[in-house]
Amino acid sequence: MFNFLDYINPYFYIIETRNFLYDKNIFRSFEIPVPVISIGNLSLGGSGKTSLIRYLCEKLFSQFDIAVISRGYKRKSKGSVMVMEKGKLKVDWEKAGDEPYLLGKIFEKKGIKVSILVDEDRKRGSEIAFKDLGVNLILLDDGFQHRRIKRNLDLVLLKKEDLDDKLFPFGRLREPISSLERADAIILTYQEYKPFDFSYKEKPVFKLYRKNWKILNKNLEKVDDFKEKDFIAFCGLANNKQFFDILEKLGLRIKKRLSFPDHYHYKGFELDPKENYITTLKDGIKLDFQENLYFLDFEIEVKGLVEFILKFLKIY
Numbered sequence: 001m002f003n004f005l006d007y008i009n010p011y012f013y014i015i016e017t018r019n020f021l022y023d024k025n026i027f028r029s030f031e032i033p034v035p036v037i038s039i040g041n042l043s044l045g046g047s048g049k050t051s052l053i054r055y056l057c058e059k060l061f062s063q064f065d066i067a068v069i070s071r072g073y074k075r076k077s078k079g080s081v082m083v084m085e086k087g088k089l090k091v092d093w094e095k096a097g098d099e100p101y102l103l104g105k106i107f108e109k110k111g112i113k114v115s116i117l118v119d120e121d122r123k124r125g126s127e128i129a130f131k132d133l134g135v136n137l138i139l140l141d142d143g144f145q146h147r148r149i150k151r152n153l154d155l156v157l158l159k160k161e162d163l164d165d166k167l168f169p170f171g172r173l174r175e176p177i178s179s180l181e182r183a184d185a186i187i188l189t190y191q192e193y194k195p196f197d198f199s200y201k202e203k204p205v206f207k208l209y210r211k212n213w214k215i216l217n218k219n220l221e222k223v224d225d226f227k228e229k230d231f232i233a234f235c236g237l238a239n240n241k242q243f244f245d246i247l248e249k250l251g252l253r254i255k256k257r258l259s260f261p262d263h264y265h266y267k268g269f270e271l272d273p274k275e276n277y278i279t280t281l282k283d284g285i286k287l288d289f290q291e292n293l294y295f296l297d298f299e300i301e302v303k304g305l306v307e308f309i310l311k312f313l314k315i316y
Contacts, residue, residue: 006176012167015175019182022147031150032126034136035313038151040144042179043165044172045238045262047157048189048208050099050282051300053139054106057114059306060137064313065115067129070141072097072118074263080119080128087113093285098263100141102282109220123149137313144182145174153312155305156183157208160196187302193242204308212299213250215278218289226294231278232256236264243280247296252278 006012021027039056041047057066072081075097083089083096084104093101100116107114115133119125122140126149129135140149144156158180165171177200180186185204188196192209199205215226230253235243240259247254260266266286271277271293278294287293 006167009167009170011169012176015167015179019147019175019179027147029147029150030123032130032138034130034138035153036126036138036140036143036149036151037153037155037309038140038143038146039155039157040140040142040146041157041159041162042144042173042175042177043159043162044168044174047159047162048187048300049142049157050103051210051298052155052157052187052189052208052302053141054103055300055302056139056306056309057103057107057112058110060309061112061114063310064137065133065135066137066139067115067117067126067133067135068100068103068139068141069122069125069129070097070100070116070118071120071122072100073142074098075100075118077118078120080117080121080125083116083118084108085115085133087111098282098285102285105285106220106281122146144179153309154182154184155187156180156185157187157189158198159189160194163196163198185305185308187305190242193246206302206305206308209301210298211301213246214297215252216281216295216297218291218293220295220297223294226278227251227253229253229276230255231276231294232258232272233278234258234260235280235283236260236262236266237280237282238262243296247278254278 039049039052077095081095083091083100089104089108097118100118104116117125117129126138165173167173180200187206187208189208191207214222217223233247233254244257276292281295284295
């Protein structure tokens with residue numbers, strides 16, 4: 001799967017050199033005294049990492065004391081910030097970053113007692129989680145390219161578009177497909193949207209499906225009368241089209257679509273009280289929860305993945 005453009009892409013040689021230096025222990029990786037599971041991908045933008053972390057926390061929190069470690073992309077804070085401590089939110093979304101805060105908001109609502117830390121130095125954040133919180137399992141968000149921390153399991157999400165994509169800046173791949181050599185398991189994501197099969201050197205492969213789509217109100221409670229309403233739909237994701245396509249498949253009446261860049265801040269964005277709006281939870285947490293604001297939510301299914309992880313964790 002090597003593309004000719006890689007030969008003329010300086011970024012390819014930077015990535016290959018960096019990985020070589022880590023593989024040969026010239027660049028040092030630091031070990032945390034508890035199991036570290038990295039959830040990552042190969043491409044720029046969304047592949048379902050946040051959804052998978054939510055799924056794993058929901059499935060594992062009753063058996064493990066979990067900390068999610070993230071850099072907190074585009075947050076308005078520096079250093080190490082405790083977003084959630086043992087199930088209690090501590091800061092707002094601007095200090096946390098939208099995705100860590102989103103996880104915290106959901107976990108607090110559902111009574112899922114995990115911790116979330118954001119830190120541009122994820123080694124430091126992981127050490128704080130271990131030393132100060134006493135966690136016994138770390139989930140490293142977007143960790144595949146973050147090789148400074150040793151991980152015990154590397155889970156890599158792959159979407160269908162990645163297979164035909166090119167390395168940045170000619171495409172959206174952060175690493176070539178051959179980097180899956182480092183993965184311990186591959187998760188083929190968005191199977192209900194674009195199903196596909198793929199295997200790489202007999203590595204374990206799992207499939208991620210989104211299911212049980214639902215519309216939530218401002219209290220994050222399911223509503224059933226959404227087909228009787230007209231909506232203005234808006235989002236700021238890596239793939240906005242996918243969001244709008246799903247709303248259409250669910251039969252929502254969409255009168256207008258507003259598309260924004262990924263991680264959009266929504267400063268100055270006001271809701272018309274005469275209209276109903278629908279967006280994602282990731283977008284919605286940046287706005288005041290109002291009566292006319294609704295959210296698309298879902299569950300995911302990854303058959304066999306939790307059992308795979310639990311079997312691995314038994315050796316620790």
